[in-house]
Amino acid sequence: MSNFTVVETETLQQGITRLFGGDSTISESTPVAGGCINQGRRLRLSTGTTLFCKKNTLENEGMFLAEAQGLAALIGLCSRVAGPRVPEPVGLIQTAHNQYLLLEWIDTGRKTLRSTQEFAVALAALHSAVVTTDELPGSVPRAAADETVPIPEAGSPVRQYGFVGNNYIGSTPQINTWNTSWVDFFARHRLGYQLDLARRNGLTNSSMLTLADAVLQRLPELLPEPDHPSMLHGDLWSGNIMVDAHGSMVLIDPAVYLGHYEADLAMMELFGSPGPSFYEAYEHTAPLEPGYEDRRELYNLYHLLNHLNLFGGSYRGSVMRVLERFS
Amino acid sequence: MSNFTVVETETLQQGITRLFGGDSTISESTPVAGGCINQGRRLRLSTGTTLFCKKNTLENEGMFLAEAQGLAALIGLCSRVAGPRVPEPVGLIQTAHNQYLLLEWIDTGRKTLRSTQEFAVALAALHSAVVTTDELPGSVPRAAADETVPIPEAGSPVRQYGFVGNNYIGSTPQINTWNTSWVDFFARHRLGYQLDLARRNGLTNSSMLTLADAVLQRLPELLPEPDHPSMLHGDLWSGNIMVDAHGSMVLIDPAVYLGHYEADLAMMELFGSPGPSFYEAYEHTAPLEPGYEDRRELYNLYHLLNHLNLFGGSYRGSVMRVLERFS
Numbered sequence: 001m002s003n004f005t006v007v008e009t010e011t012l013q014q015g016i017t018r019l020f021g022g023d024s025t026i027s028e029s030t031p032v033a034g035g036c037i038n039q040g041r042r043l044r045l046s047t048g049t050t051l052f053c054k055k056n057t058l059e060n061e062g063m064f065l066a067e068a069q070g071l072a073a074l075i076g077l078c079s080r081v082a083g084p085r086v087p088e089p090v091g092l093i094q095t096a097h098n099q100y101l102l103l104e105w106i107d108t109g110r111k112t113l114r115s116t117q118e119f120a121v122a123l124a125a126l127h128s129a130v131v132t133t134d135e136l137p138g139s140v141p142r143a144a145a146d147e148t149v150p151i152p153e154a155g156s157p158v159r160q161y162g163f164v165g166n167n168y169i170g171s172t173p174q175i176n177t178w179n180t181s182w183v184d185f186f187a188r189h190r191l192g193y194q195l196d197l198a199r200r201n202g203l204t205n206s207s208m209l210t211l212a213d214a215v216l217q218r219l220p221e222l223l224p225e226p227d228h229p230s231m232l233h234g235d236l237w238s239g240n241i242m243v244d245a246h247g248s249m250v251l252i253d254p255a256v257y258l259g260h261y262e263a264d265l266a267m268m269e270l271f272g273s274p275g276p277s278f279y280e281a282y283e284h285t286a287p288l289e290p291g292y293e294d295r296r297e298l299y300n301l302y303h304l305l306n307h308l309n310l311f312g313g314s315y316r317g318s319v320m321r322v323l324e325r326f327s
Numbered sequence: 328m329s330n331f332t333v334v335e336t337e338t339l340q341q342g343i344t345r346l347f348g349g350d351s352t353i354s355e356s357t358p359v360a361g362g363c364i365n366q367g368r369r370l371r372l373s374t375g376t377t378l379f380c381k382k383n384t385l386e387n388e389g390m391f392l393a394e395a396q397g398l399a400a401l402i403g404l405c406s407r408v409a410g411p412r413v414p415e416p417v418g419l420i421q422t423a424h425n426q427y428l429l430l431e432w433i434d435t436g437r438k439t440l441r442s443t444q445e446f447a448v449a450l451a452a453l454h455s456a457v458v459t460t461d462e463l464p465g466s467v468p469r470a471a472a473d474e475t476v477p478i479p480e481a482g483s484p485v486r487q488y489g490f491v492g493n494n495y496i497g498s499t500p501q502i503n504t505w506n507t508s509w510v511d512f513f514a515r516h517r518l519g520y521q522l523d524l525a526r527r528n529g530l531t532n533s534s535m536l537t538l539a540d541a542v543l544q545r546l547p548e549l550l551p552e553p554d555h556p557s558m559l560h561g562d563l564w565s566g567n568i569m570v571d572a573h574g575s576m577v578l579i580d581p582a583v584y585l586g587h588y589e590a591d592l593a594m595m596e597l598f599g600s601p602g603p604s605f606y607e608a609y610e611h612t613a614p615l616e617p618g619y620e621d622r623r624e625l626y627n628l629y630h631l632l633n634h635l636n637l638f639g640g641s642y643r644g645s646v647m648r649v650l651e652r653f654s
Contacts, residue, residue, distance in 0.1 A: 032436060032572065108435040109359060110367075111566035113638075116598060238602075239438035245359065271443060275565075275599035311440075 004068055006092045012100050015093030019102070020045060042105060050105040051090060055098055064092055064101040066167035069137045070234070070256030071103070074126075076135050077231050083126035084119055085250045109245040116274055117281040119241075119249035124285035127230040127261035131158045145178035146188070161185040161229050163257040169235055169303070170310050172197070176257045182226055185259070187219045194305035203308055208320060214327035222298060222326060224289065229258035236267040262292055266299035297322050331395055333419045339427050342420030346429070347372060369432060377432040378417060382425055391419050391428040393494035397561070397583035398430070399464045401453075404558050407462075410453035411446055412577045436572040443601055444608040446568075446576035451612035454557040454588035458485045472505035473515070488512040488556050490584040496562055496630075497637050499524065503584045509553055512586070513629075514546045521632035530635055535647060541654035549625060549653060551616065556585035563594040589619055593626035624649050
């Protein structure tokens with residue numbers, strides 16, 4: 001994140017001037033749809049630069065920093081291993097009441113027959129990479145770790161699951177406390193955290209909690225420990241995959257952490273599947289382990305629980321079906 | 328297609344002036360990716376209008392007219408039944424060597440959680456509509472009909488399968504000769520036509536042709552006749568579904584004809600599925616018939632054969648697998 005700067009100013013315009021030099025003014029500002037939580041705009045600067053600008057209130061201060069950190073982590077690794085394209089975070093401007101995340105503008109184009117295949121190969125390369133602590137943004141030790149789990153040491157391959165800081169899945173906090181066991185990490189910080197939240201939100205009942213307990217107990221037999229932690233996008237539904245002007249698929253809005261790559265693949269199927277040509281190309285680089293189709297639902301239970309927490313009761317049926325299947 | 332005009336001029340600029348009035352000039356022309364066959368550009372006019380412009384050589388004369396006709400048919404019906412958004416064809420400019428299809432510019436945005444559900448409901452509404460001949464573009468009688476099949480009469484519901492003219496699936500001609508039987512239509516003008524083409528292209532062998540004969544023989548027991556002919560997009564893979572600035576899905580590049588709606592749904596799954604939330608919402612409007620999952624592959628055999636013809640041997644394996652399954 002060498003080029004990423006955080007500036008505090010009175011107005012967005014002043015922030016732009018600080019980031020891009022004295023001549024830079026906003027010559028055009030157009031609303032852009034997308035993103036349920038933030039308000040997006042395309043900014044054209046007098047210098048010719050075009051930016052994507054997301055606005056949020058200052059209360060959600062950590063959200064944009066976490067996003068920029070996740071993007072930076074993906075960009076670094078993707079450039080080493082020929083992973084998917086990721087928009088570059090350019091800067092964060094904080095005013096008295098608002099904050100603005102500035103990202104590289106991506107001109108959108110149309111999918112070609114090659115788009116999916118090339119994306120599959122790139123994603124498999126990202127997932128196959130062994131990440132070293134040098135490739136994690138920020139200072140690694142500031143992240144918390146479960147009990148006696150050692151925090152990754154500088155310069156070594158990361159053998160833990162988690163990330164250098166928490167981030168968000170939608171607007172729900174996503175806990176990335178380091179843990180040496182993927183299954184324990186997923187039980188505590190993914191399913192367990194969302195279940196607690198649902199309970200506190202009054203969205204559970206006793207049968208849901210009983211089933212959920214049973215699933216959490218069975219988790220070590222249901223889920224395998226991966227070969228190595230993979231850098232995950234973390235929120236890889238189809239709405240977070242853009243197509244750029246060259247027809248390449250671009251990863252946006254990540255909720256990055258190190259985990260089992262199957263969790264990323266599963267999320268891609270929650271609201272629409274990438275199709276057989278994706279898997280053929282992915283498996284050419286990184287063959288799937290048997291039983292992935294069964295585990296997929298279990299990994300997506302995390303997102304269903306999150307949707308239950310974010311959007312309420314209409315997700316209860318889907319949650320219950322998965323709990324009944326695996327309890 | 329009341330606003331659609333075809334003009335012959337020396338240059339694209341002259342055509343723009345003819346279509347949009349004496350003051351209109353092209354102030355900006357930017358290449359836009361997408362579309363394997365045509366070269367796309369975004370044109371900004373001095374009047375402020377933005378257009379999507381597709382260029383092709385004059386040899387493929389019928390291609391753009393067929394596309395405009397298909398778009399017009401979809402727009403008419405979609406406006407009556409609250410179907411999906413479709414870009415409006417604005418005009419066709421023919422110069423000495425080239426032709427330019429001008430379409431309404433669609434600002435692209437991002438998928439939201441609602442995008443797929445709303446699209447599913449809109450597509451189900453399109454598929455459920457009974458089309459009358461008034462809603463078909465051009466003069467109906469100019470289309471050919473198989474043997475003694477009556478050409479649809481003006482003002483009446485269309486009970487035939489086909490369209491007012493042939494069009495293209497990719498760059499392959501798609502034959503839309505009217506036929507009162509869906510199964511016979513699909514056997515002759517979809518599977519049969521592509522098989523003939525593959526044979527003439529030297530892409531078949533005797534085992535493929537034997538299996539294909541067996542499948543064509545079995546077709547009346549494998550496929551049902553629909554309740555009524557549905558207006559189909561005809562080439563509904565994910566690359567032909569854009570997301571507009573409001574997060575709504577937009578149908579582009581159609582290969583329109585009247586057929587069984589399952590053929591449209593099947594194509595949506597060939598290179599990636601719309602996911603369970605799509606089907607839940609679709610079935611809320613138009614429940615699927617049992618056995619669709621089996622028929623899906625058979626409908627997609629048409630597109631696999633077309634890909635065999637367009638892109639060659641790498642599709643032979645997929646074609647053979649489907650033929651073996653249904654022969």
